[in-house]
Amino acid sequence: MKKLHSLFLLLLACTLPAYSQVVDPGVPLVTIAEGPIKGLVRNADGTVLMTIMGVPVILNANTRVRTPMAVLTFNQLMSITKMPGRNQRGFMNGTALARGFQDANGVMTAVDVLVQPAENVVVGMITKNSGGLLEMNQMPVKFCMDARMPSRGAMNGFAIPIDLASVTVGSTASVEGYYDDASTFQSINLYIDTLAPPLSRAPQVAFIVTRAVENIPNTKKGDTLDIRGGVTFFHDKAALTQSINLYRIDNNVATFLGSAVATRSLVYPDYGLWRFNGTTFPTADPVLGNAPTVIRAVNTSAGANMAFTEDIVDVR
Incomplete structure (x- = not known):
């Protein structure tokens, strides 16, 4: 509820300056759509029609499309290659947050679009770290290796990459990414409170x-x-x-x-x-x-x- 309330307040704050001019059909209004991706279609003019829930959103050459880890081309966004551990094609049925403008007919053109399979977070502890197997609170964790959302690997609390093999069971940790269809957490950011050595002693x-x-x-x-x-x-x-x-x-x-x-x-x-x-x-x-x-x-x-x-x- 707090998130929804914050979105409403943000939308209200952004649109109030334009509201007094709403009688002018040429004045765009700020709009936000966040929800599951239900459609992705490449239009003949090169734009992309993304459907978020039931809301049609136009993406053009000026739209910034990104995951939390990478800026995407339209080809990457439209790719049907499955993300690691997912049964769905590409980003279908994933989550999108689109921000942009709507015209007088309610047609939205996005300025910025954030996409990801899901937005999942766990804060807890490392419960297994041996033989290449990593678990957090008894949940298997892997590092997402897809170029559309590449993991930064294991890091300490300063975001410096560390030698994961040196991390001891019981270390406090937090992980961000998505829980896949194979019951494994695909990590993009794994922070561990640890004295494990860094991967490099070079300045970072x-x-x-x-x-x-x-x-x-x-x-x-x-x-x-x-x-x-x-x-x-x-x-x-x-x-x-x-x-x-x-x-x-x-x-x-x-x-x-x-x-x-x-x-x-x-x-x-x-x-x-x-x-x-x-x-x-x-x-x-x-x-x-x-x-x-x-x-x-x-x-x-x-x-x-x-x-x-x-x-x-x-x-x-």
């Missing part, structure tokens, strides 16, 4: 949260960003902080957003956490006016070798 920077809220109109309001991550301190045992630069990536072009400061953990001194909260500048630019889809983080600190990573932004 990682994302934990990459979230943006699209505010309209673009010419008057910037988009709100909440970005959090982790970093390694292997390369500089004396440093208490490190500097992280953040960029949005659009068509391989990097635009600077701002900087964050990573602080060394007192409990796990080889690692640290950082956070960036900001708002993009209002602009009429057709690219920069929209919320970023991809964010890059670069560790500019001495000895970090400009370590960087990129992540898909959860735009709401």
Whole structure:
């Protein structure tokens, strides 16, 4: 109920400025649809008609289509290849969250679409980790290897990849992904509270949260960003902080957003956490006016070798 209430308030807030102009049939209204994917059809003009529940949604060349782990082409979205462990073809009967505009006839054109087989989460403990078999709370866990939603593997609480074989039974963990038709959890993000060694001792920077809220109109309001991550301190045992630069990536072009400061953990001194909260500048630019889809983080600190990573932004 809280989620539904939040969606209603968001929709109301977004549409109120346009409501006074509703008599003008040329003014689009913000709309949101979230639910099971019941249809995917490629139209003759190259657009895609996605049916969410019973709501028809048009996806055009300007629509951002993504999973939590990757930006998708229309071909990937339409692929009938089954996701690991699923009986359904492609993303059919999976979950979609579409955000966009509707015209005076109620026809929705999506600006951003998030798709996934399901959105499942478990917080608990590792109950088996031997012989290549992993269980969490006695539930089998595998890592999704599909390019449409590739897993980041096992990570510590700083989102740094770790040696899974070194993780002990009883370790606290949280896993995100989907529960498949073979009664196995397909993990895309597995965080474990552990002292297990990292896969690499090279300087690393990682994302934990990459979230943006699209505010309209673009010419008057910037988009709100909440970005959090982790970093390694292997390369500089004396440093208490490190500097992280953040960029949005659009068509391989990097635009600077701002900087964050990573602080060394007192409990796990080889690692640290950082956070960036900001708002993009209002602009009429057709690219920069929209919320970023991809964010890059670069560790500019001495000895970090400009370590960087990129992540898909959860735009709401």
